[in-house]
Amino acid sequence: MATSLQEIIKYSNQLLTPERYRDYCPNGLQVEGKDQVSRIVSGVTASQALLDRAVELEADLVLVHHGYFWKGEAPQICGIKKQRLKTLLVNDISLLAYHLPLDGHPQLGNNAQLAELLGLETVAGLEPDNPLSIGLTGRLTKPVTATEFASHISAVLGREVMHIDAGPELIESVGWCTGAAQDYIDQAAEQGLDAYISGEISEPTVHSARELGIHYFAAGHHATERYGVQALGQALAAEFDLEHQFVDIKNPV
Template sequence: MAVSLKQLVNYCDSLLTPEKYRDYCPNGLQVEGRAEVRRIVSGVTASQALLERAVILGADLILVHHGYFWKGEPEAVTGMKKRRLQTLLRHDISLLAYHLPLDGHPQLGNNVCLAEQLGLQISGGLEPDNPLSIGLSGRLPGPLSASEFSQQIAIAMGREVLHIDGGPELIETVGWCTGAAQGYIDKAAALGLDAFISGEISEPTVHSARELGIHYFAAGHHATERYGVQALAERLAEQFDLEHQFIDINNPV
């Protein structure tokens, strides 16, 4: 089956409501390709490696979490940017990207999907007074030691987890926000949570965890954000009877 590109983009925009978010990049259709879509390739980041795999697979559209045209990046279409855009335009492939709207969606978002992967019970937003809170808070089904929880995260993510030991002996309550949201550790501590999970870690995060009395787990930017884009692409494949394949380009960060 096939769906018009316009219909598919309108469906995504209606579902994810990007107009509600103040983001660092344009959300939605970033590069326009052929008018009809039959095959979607999804991935975390629209890297050259993902584009080349999508070309081989005969994709009509690439769906990603990290697209192009970020605030503050050089505007000139040269070098890496030229090669990426040239690949898309030469093969008439569309690029569809959703950043914060995909992090925060209540059914398909990265943070909801991460909770499913880790078996976390969601209790609310990391910013309780913000209806668009990206991060979430919740509980473990039962208390775990920090080493037990670290191992559980590592198994689910398929990678080593960096743990900063700053909290109680047993972990029951957890906050999380995927990607580079290590700065939200202050919000998790303010809620009195035992632990906070994000993707990356910065030098100040270590001191914050120790001084605020909260465990911190850096589980990988790429690893924690693999799931929302897959959930969205599967929704599109089901809704419009399309082919879909997720390509996981290895990234150690």
């Protein structure tokens, strides 16, 4: 089956409501390809490796979390940017990208999907006064030690988590925000949570965890953000009877 590119864009925008977010990049269609779509390839980042694989798989549409045209980047089309755009344009492949809207969606979003994977019961937003809070807070079904929780995260994500051991003996309440959201550790501590999970870690994060008395788990930017785009791709495939394949371009960060 095939459906029009515009129908997919319309459905995705209605689902993710990107107009509600103040983001660092354009959300939705970033590069226009052929009018009809029958095969979607999804991935975390629109890297050259992902685009090359999409060409091999004869994709009509590439769906990603990290696309192009970020605020503050050089506007010239040269080097890496030229080659990536050339790959899409020569092969008539569209690029559809959703950043913060895909982090924050209550069912398909990266944070909702991570909670489901880790068995976390979502309670509220990490920013309680923000209706568009990207991060979430929740609870484990039963308290566990920090070592047990670190092992659980590592097993689920297939990646050794970095643990800053600075909180209570047992963990029950948890905050989380995927990707480069280490600075939200302050909000997690303000809410009295036992632990906070994010993707990346910075040098100051270690000191913040220790001085705030909260466990911190750095589980990988790529590793924590593989699941929203898969969920969205599957939703589009089901809605329009399309083929969908997620391609995981390995990334240790």
